[in-house]
Amino acid sequence: MSIDAPETTRVPVALGDRSYDILIGSGLIASAGATLAARFPGRAVAIVTDATVGDLHAPALEAGLTAAGLRHHRITVPAGEATKRFAMLEEVVDQVLAHRLERGDLVLALGGGVVGDLAGFAAAIVRRGMGFVQMPTSLLAQVDSSVGGKTGINSRHGKNLVGAFYQPGLVLADTDVLDTLSTREFRAGYAEVAKYGLIDDPGFFSWLEANWRGVFQGGKDRVHAIATSCRAKAAVVARDETETGDRALLNLGHTFGHALEAATRYDGTRLVHGEAVAIGMCQAFRFSAKLGLCSSDAAERMTAHLKTVGLPTELAHVPGGVGDVDGLMAAIGQDKKVARGKLTFILARGIGESFIAKDVDPAAVRAFLAEDLARG
Amino acid sequence: MSIDAPETTRVPVALGDRSYDILIGSGLIASAGATLAARFPGRAVAIVTDATVGDLHAPALEAGLTAAGLRHHRITVPAGEATKRFAMLEEVVDQVLAHRLERGDLVLALGGGVVGDLAGFAAAIVRRGMGFVQMPTSLLAQVDSSVGGKTGINSRHGKNLVGAFYQPGLVLADTDVLDTLSTREFRAGYAEVAKYGLIDDPGFFSWLEANWRGVFQGGKDRVHAIATSCRAKAAVVARDETETGDRALLNLGHTFGHALEAATRYDGTRLVHGEAVAIGMCQAFRFSAKLGLCSSDAAERMTAHLKTVGLPTELAHVPGGVGDVDGLMAAIGQDKKVARGKLTFILARGIGESFIAKDVDPAAVRAFLAEDLARG
Ligand SMILES: NC(=O)c1ccc[n+]([C@@H]2O[C@H](COP(=O)([O-])OP(=O)(O)OC[C@H]3O[C@@H](n4cnc5c(N)ncnc54)[C@H](O)[C@@H]3O)[C@@H](O)[C@H]2O)c1
Ligand SMILES: NC(=O)c1ccc[n+]([C@@H]2O[C@H](COP(=O)([O-])OP(=O)(O)OC[C@H]3O[C@@H](n4cnc5c(N)ncnc54)[C@H](O)[C@@H]3O)[C@@H](O)[C@H]2O)c1
Numbered sequence: 001m002s003i004d005a006p007e008t009t010r011v012p013v014a015l016g017d018r019s020y021d022i023l024i025g026s027g028l029i030a031s032a033g034a035t036l037a038a039r040f041p042g043r044a045v046a047i048v049t050d051a052t053v054g055d056l057h058a059p060a061l062e063a064g065l066t067a068a069g070l071r072h073h074r075i076t077v078p079a080g081e082a083t084k085r086f087a088m089l090e091e092v093v094d095q096v097l098a099h100r101l102e103r104g105d106l107v108l109a110l111g112g113g114v115v116g117d118l119a120g121f122a123a124a125i126v127r128r129g130m131g132f133v134q135m136p137t138s139l140l141a142q143v144d145s146s147v148g149g150k151t152g153i154n155s156r157h158g159k160n161l162v163g164a165f166y167q168p169g170l171v172l173a174d175t176d177v178l179d180t181l182s183t184r185e186f187r188a189g190y191a192e193v194a195k196y197g198l199i200d201d202p203g204f205f206s207w208l209e210a211n212w213r214g215v216f217q218g219g220k221d222r223v224h225a226i227a228t229s230c231r232a233k234a235a236v237v238a239r240d241e242t243e244t245g246d247r248a249l250l251n252l253g254h255t256f257g258h259a260l261e262a263a264t265r266y267d268g269t270r271l272v273h274g275e276a277v278a279i280g281m282c283q284a285f286r287f288s289a290k291l292g293l294c295s296s297d298a299a300e301r302m303t304a305h306l307k308t309v310g311l312p313t314e315l316a317h318v319p320g321g322v323g324d325v326d327g328l329m330a331a332i333g334q335d336k337k338v339a340r341g342k343l344t345f346i347l348a349r350g351i352g353e354s355f356i357a358k359d360v361d362p363a364a365v366r367a368f369l370a371e372d373l374a375r376g
Numbered sequence: 377m378s379i380d381a382p383e384t385t386r387v388p389v390a391l392g393d394r395s396y397d398i399l400i401g402s403g404l405i406a407s408a409g410a411t412l413a414a415r416f417p418g419r420a421v422a423i424v425t426d427a428t429v430g431d432l433h434a435p436a437l438e439a440g441l442t443a444a445g446l447r448h449h450r451i452t453v454p455a456g457e458a459t460k461r462f463a464m465l466e467e468v469v470d471q472v473l474a475h476r477l478e479r480g481d482l483v484l485a486l487g488g489g490v491v492g493d494l495a496g497f498a499a500a501i502v503r504r505g506m507g508f509v510q511m512p513t514s515l516l517a518q519v520d521s522s523v524g525g526k527t528g529i530n531s532r533h534g535k536n537l538v539g540a541f542y543q544p545g546l547v548l549a550d551t552d553v554l555d556t557l558s559t560r561e562f563r564a565g566y567a568e569v570a571k572y573g574l575i576d577d578p579g580f581f582s583w584l585e586a587n588w589r590g591v592f593q594g595g596k597d598r599v600h601a602i603a604t605s606c607r608a609k610a611a612v613v614a615r616d617e618t619e620t621g622d623r624a625l626l627n628l629g630h631t632f633g634h635a636l637e638a639a640t641r642y643d644g645t646r647l648v649h650g651e652a653v654a655i656g657m658c659q660a661f662r663f664s665a666k667l668g669l670c671s672s673d674a675a676e677r678m679t680a681h682l683k684t685v686g687l688p689t690e691l692a693h694v695p696g697g698v699g700d701v702d703g704l705m706a707a708i709g710q711d712k713k714v715a716r717g718k719l720t721f722i723l724a725r726g727i728g729e730s731f732i733a734k735d736v737d738p739a740a741v742r743a744f745l746a747e748d749l750a751r752g
Binding site: 089090093098124157158162163 | 462465466469470473474497500501502503504505526528531532533534537538539540541618
């Protein structure tokens with residue numbers, strides 16, 4: 001429930017003839033039928049959602065679609081990361097086709113990043129590309145996964161190894177919907193919000209230090225934080241749609257983070273993605289400080305803020321531990337950001353001064369990890 | 377075995393930053409290692425092939441890759457249309473990842489249209505897009521499926537309903553390799569060659585009437601026919617990459633043809649795709665003549681040529697029959713070229729004068745089919 005009713009904020013994503021809008025604000029699920037009928041008249045809609053989100057939020061969406069005269073069908077997948085696999089992709093594709101949707105009709109993802117990644121990939125491949133709309137319902141999905149067109153599933157060889165770049169025609173981020181999200185999931189998404197400050201917007205990071213409570217509470221601070229995050233991601237994506245260049249900056253905290261997720265076997269009860277990113281960003285700053293690239297003050301300041309909002313910031317915060325240096329190094333070596341044997345990291349010269357460091361010496365990483373594990 | 381050794385013919389496909397070459401000629405499999413090493417230095421290669429083609433032609437390719445110092449792995453799928461399904465896609469994707477290929481490495485399709493469509497789709501989605509090379513080994517694949525970037529698999533709801541537009545970086549069409557193809561499969565591919573004449577190149581159609589024996593035999597007539605076909609398809613694709621406009625011309629004979637394939641339950645012992653297209657093109661001309669759009673002379677002339685090379689041209693030529701009008705109409709209605717309930721056909725005003733007819737009256741199609749079935 002929002003404490004005030006901010007206007008809807010529009011963030012355009014500039015990608016030539018694939019440009020689209022992100023609309024952010026209160027009450028957008030209820031008005032989605034009218035919005036879609038205006039932008040995509042006469043299209044049928046396949047709503048892909050997970051069981052949790054579907055129960056909570058699909059009825060309001062469906063009522064609006066019905067009122068606007070749009071034919072719709074709900075396709076429900078199980079909640080959780082395990083849903084991002086081939087069998088579920090086939091299931092969603094099959095149901096979209098069974099409902100006789102045509103190329104111009106819409107696949108609509110109503111859910112967190114799991115649903116968005118899966119449904120977006122299905123939209124990309126059914127009839128070699130259908131219409132696609134994102135209605136992200138987790139904070140992580142609103143500020144990160146729904147923006148930029150990366151879609152996909154996991155493979156037994158690693159996360160997100162199979163997929164497509166496929167841009168939606170519209171993103172509707174209803175900020176009220178986050179009120180039903182667990183605090184833990186909200187915090188995990190907040191790690192990605194803070195990331196945009198840490199990458200290249202020190203002013204936004206300072207604003208978050210002062211206003212984070214408002215973001216958690218809802219209302220216009222939340223809309224501001226989400227819109228600022230989307231604007232930051234959209235700018236990077238517009239510069240580098242298919243991640244051949246500086247889109248990699250968005251991976252701040254992710255190389256270490258992925259290694260932690262692998263070390264905990266993607267067990268969300270121990271560590272969810274945003275928590276891994278939180279620890280990973282703290283590690284990236286500590287590693288940068290150790291390399292003499294940034295001050296330890298900067299590392300301490302960003303760590304303190306993440307700790308204040310309740311995020312884990314240390315390896316020791318992971319229940320059950322993360323194993324030893326060898327295991328972490330092996331996971332880092334398998335990370336897909338490895339180009340021809342060299343290690344690529346996102347490092348920082350300070351808060352809001354991140355950069356892509358190619359050719360990082362594996363021995364330096366190993367030494368840092370040994371020290372970081374020894375912190376306790 | 378070619379009877380002479382023509383130079384390699386290069387057909388460029390102009391698609392902006394996704395432009396690529398089709399090289400057509402004798403002996404290209406043996407020299408492929410050197411060609412790839414020059415164009416894609418240092419890339420690892422996953423060769424996707426079917427059991428039949430792999431046994432016949434993979435060893436020569438592999439010897440060349442080894443000699444050129446390129447790491448390679450062979451991934452073998454069963455021969456036949458049933459291979460274009462989700463389970464095989466997952467299998468190919470999984471093996472490409474298991475061999476630790478990176479985003480810049482190559483998936484190489486060595487086979488007919490089945491292998492090309494499946495491997496191309498896998499290349500499109502592994503790591504959201506790897507390098508991709510086509511080495512088509514059937515005539516159909518050399519003149520049609522390897523050109524234009526359509527990749528995909530079948531669904532229980534219909535053929536080619538799941539896939540991606542994904543352009544290769546290079547197409548190598550070794551014309552000698554067609555000598556191991558069965559005459560029936562060669563003829564089926566020839567239907568697509570003739571199609572390019574019928575669409576918009578009456579001079580090429582006349583040339584085929586005079587020189588078809590040379591095309592079947594091998595040597596420079598074969599190279600000429602394949603290069604002319606590729607040039608024709610490349611021009612259409614360059615104008616309309618994702619089939620929103622006149623790329624649909626390439627579907628001449630395909631709406632009727634798909635209905636025949638459906639009526640024979642895609643049983644290749646009864647009817648292979650090119651045979652269905654041959655009959656479908658004759659039907660499109662007969663239908664055009666009946667509608668007063670073209671002369672019956674034109675319909676008879678094109679039918680006579682296809683009959684001369686040994687292709688079926690009548691519904692009565694299909695072993696086991698094709699059922700009744702209702703069944704064919706239902707199949708036509710399910711064809712994916714139906715836009716919002718209207719029927720689209722490719723019709724002709726004469727040989728080399730095909731056009732896209734939208735809003736064709738289903739009653740006229742029904743009347744024509746009843747008459748065509750009654751021919752005997
Ligand atoms: N495509 C990209 O660019 C990109 C970027 C980052 C992450 N991702 C992917 O996103 C996924 C993680 O996203 P996520 O954290 O949203 O996970 P998720 O989709 O699993 O959602 C987390 C949990 O919250 C529940 N949930 C979502 N919205 C809710 C709501 N409003 N109320 C109550 N419960 C709700 C879900 O049912 C789920 O149990 C990962 O698979 C990751 O790989 C993709
Ligand atoms: N992507 C496109 O634009 C496009 C266009 C037209 C057709 N297609 C697809 O192409 C497929 C049909 O292609 P196809 O006719 O090549 O089928 P195919 O790949 O099944 O090949 C036909 C048969 O010939 C064998 N074969 C192939 N090359 C051979 C050789 N040199 N020597 C001996 N045997 C050989 C194969 O093993 C197979 O048994 C269909 O799935 C169709 O949907 C795609």
